[in-house]
Amino acid sequence: MSAFLTLPASPVGEVTAVVGPRLLAGLAAGPGLREHRTLWPAPRRLHQAELIGLLDAVTVHGRGGAGFPFARKVRAAVESGKRRTVVINASEGEPASAKDSSLLVAAPHIVLDGAQAVAQALGADAVHVVVGHDRRAARLALDDALAERDADRSEQLPHVRVHVTRSVFIGGQERAVIELLEGRENLPVVSWAPTAIAGLRGRPTLLSNAETYAQVATLLALGPAGYGELGTPAEPGTTLLTVAGDGPHGVVLEVPFGVGLGSVLEYCGYAGDSPLLLGGYHGTWVPPGYAPHLPVSRHELAAAGLTLGAGVVLPLEAGTCPISVTAGVTGYLASASAGRCGPCRNGLPALAQAVAALADGAGRAATRRVEELAGVLPGRGACAHPDGSVRLVASMLTAFPDEVRAHEAGTCTALAPAAAAPATSRHRARHG
Numbered sequence: 001m002s003a004f005l006t007l008p009a010s011p012v013g014e015v016t017a018v019v020g021p022r023l024l025a026g027l028a029a030g031p032g033l034r035e036h037r038t039l040w041p042a043p044r045r046l047h048q049a050e051l052i053g054l055l056d057a058v059t060v061h062g063r064g065g066a067g068f069p070f071a072r073k074v075r076a077a078v079e080s081g082k083r084r085t086v087v088i089n090a091s092e093g094e095p096a097s098a099k100d101s102s103l104l105v106a107a108p109h110i111v112l113d114g115a116q117a118v119a120q121a122l123g124a125d126a127v128h129v130v131v132g133h134d135r136r137a138a139r140l141a142l143d144d145a146l147a148e149r150d151a152d153r154s155e156q157l158p159h160v161r162v163h164v165t166r167s168v169f170i171g172g173q174e175r176a177v178i179e180l181l182e183g184r185e186n187l188p189v190v191s192w193a194p195t196a197i198a199g200l201r202g203r204p205t206l207l208s209n210a211e212t213y214a215q216v217a218t219l220l221a222l223g224p225a226g227y228g229e230l231g232t233p234a235e236p237g238t239t240l241l242t243v244a245g246d247g248p249h250g251v252v253l254e255v256p257f258g259v260g261l262g263s264v265l266e267y268c269g270y271a272g273d274s275p276l277l278l279g280g281y282h283g284t285w286v287p288p289g290y291a292p293h294l295p296v297s298r299h300e301l302a303a304a305g306l307t308l309g310a311g312v313v314l315p316l317e318a319g320t321c322p323i324s325v326t327a328g329v330t331g332y333l334a335s336a337s338a339g340r341c342g343p344c345r346n347g348l349p350a351l352a353q354a355v356a357a358l359a360d361g362a363g364r365a366a367t368r369r370v371e372e373l374a375g376v377l378p379g380r381g382a383c384a385h386p387d388g389s390v391r392l393v394a395s396m397l398t399a400f401p402d403e404v405r406a407h408e409a410g411t412c413t414a415l416a417p418a419a420a421a422p423a424t425s426r427h428r429a430r431h432g
Contacts, residue, residue: 014248015250015251016252017252018251021238022218022230022254023110023214023238023240023254024103024253024254025039025107026107026110027107031105031106031107031109036109040109040110042113042154043116043120043217046220047121048078048122050121051117051121052074054224055070055216056071057224058219058224058236059071060212060215060219060237063208063240064208064209064211065309067308072196073194073207074118076197077205077206082204083124084205084206085128085200085204085206086115086126086206087129087177087181087195087205088111088127088210088213089130089207089210090130091132091165093132093169093170093171093173094312096245096246096250096312097245097310097312098252099242099310099311100209100210101135101138102240103240104131104142105138107214108141109145109149110218111213112146112213113214113221114213114214115129118216120158124206126159127158127160128181129160129163130162130165131165132164132171132172139162142162146160163180166180166185167338169332169336170188170336170337173385175189175191176383178195181200187338188385189382190382195207219237230257231256231257232257232297234297235257235298238254239308240253240254241313242310243264243314243315245312245314257297257298258296261291261292261295261313264313265313265315268315270315270317271318273289274288274291274315274317275287275316275400276313277313277316277325277329278301278307278313279308280309281329281389282309282385282389283314283392284306284307284391284392284399285326285399285400296308305395307391319414321403323355323359323396323414324359326392326393327358330348330356330389331355333385334352338382343381344381344385344386347376348377351373351374351390351393354369354373355370361408361411367404374390374393
């Protein structure tokens with residue numbers, strides 16, 4: 001195999017995964033177990049205290065979007081004293097992300113190594129893997145990897161069950177995943193207890209995404225010092241990014257923390273100062289010219305009011321209107337809600353209509369309506385879907401004030417007249 005792997009990991013189009021320093025280091029050799037073991041040793045058995053000690057020495061933040069420290073989940077599960085379960089969440093409901101799918105296709109055994117080490121340390125009797133219904137290549141690669149492990153007694157995991165999501169976008173939310181595993185509708189429900197305390201059938205459940213388990217595997221193999229050789233002292237290690245993943249030709253690459261975001265864009269063939277949506281459809285807009293000054297860093301991005309989310313980077317191509325794109329994405333988010341609470345059933349459709357009206361030049365009244373809804377929707381939903389949707393829209397208002405004012409006046413400065421209709425219609429066709 002080459003240093004590139006093109007696969008249909010995205011529901012929108014093809015994605016090219018690029019060989020990386022760790023998680024994607026074996027891409028050129030192939031995804032097989034034998035090839036994997038030439039790079040990474042089989043994980044050794046750890047006691048609970050050893051696992052927690054390693055995770056405390058180098059903080060591994062979850063790569064599913066929230067960035068929650070994995071050590072806290074493990075400690076909470078251990079302190080419960082109950083029998084535990086491990087869940088690999090590779091559902092990847094975010095249409096613009098392909099990193100977990102690419103990881104399962106290119107290097108499934110690094111994910112399984114991490115899950116195996118955690119399951120053994122916690123005495124878990126089962127490992128559940130959740131794959132998106134629209135990620136067929138990932139499911140096939142996972143089946144092959146599990147068959148290889150079954151054929152080698154020294155590599156066998158605890159009992160593994162594979163599940164396929166039944167809903168879009170929100171089907172990967174942790175409580176929606178628990179609902180799926182318990183045989184109910186794959187939609188979020190209200191719960192006040194973290195899954196690490198009360199998850200599947202009330203058991204403590206270590207539920208994290210595929211990349212998180214892969215990061216744990218590399219930490220256990222390299223040790224804290226080796227793991228910290230890449231990245232920064234505050235944020236050691238690497239992270240996977242999906243660039244332009246909601247288009248026909250996305251790129252998945254592995255970069256050390258601290259690398260400049262502008263360099264990432266230029267490597268993928270985009271202008272380093274492009275405006276971009278960072279973190280995915282629940283993410284935040286970055287104005288033009290800001291990206292070259294931003295590092296790939298959860299801490300530093302958060303300090304700037306931005307989020308890396310699930311590692312999604314969506315640059316806008318020249319001649320694309322960010323207001324129209326936001327309208328298309330907000331409409332998609334409204335259609336993808338569970339519809340189980342007021343903010344999702346009524347608030348998000350109203351927000352989508354208001355942003356669409358602004359994009360269509362409905363005047364200052366449209367902006368006031370957007371601001372009104374953005375002020376009342378957060379914190380009221382059964383899950384974080386309304387909050388994430390509002391985050392996207394609010395960041396549009398602050399990142400593109402001149403463009404907002406132009407749309408209020410019925411014009412658009414981002415689009416040349418000939419490009420306006422095709423650019424807007426393409427996006428609305430994709431998400432509508």
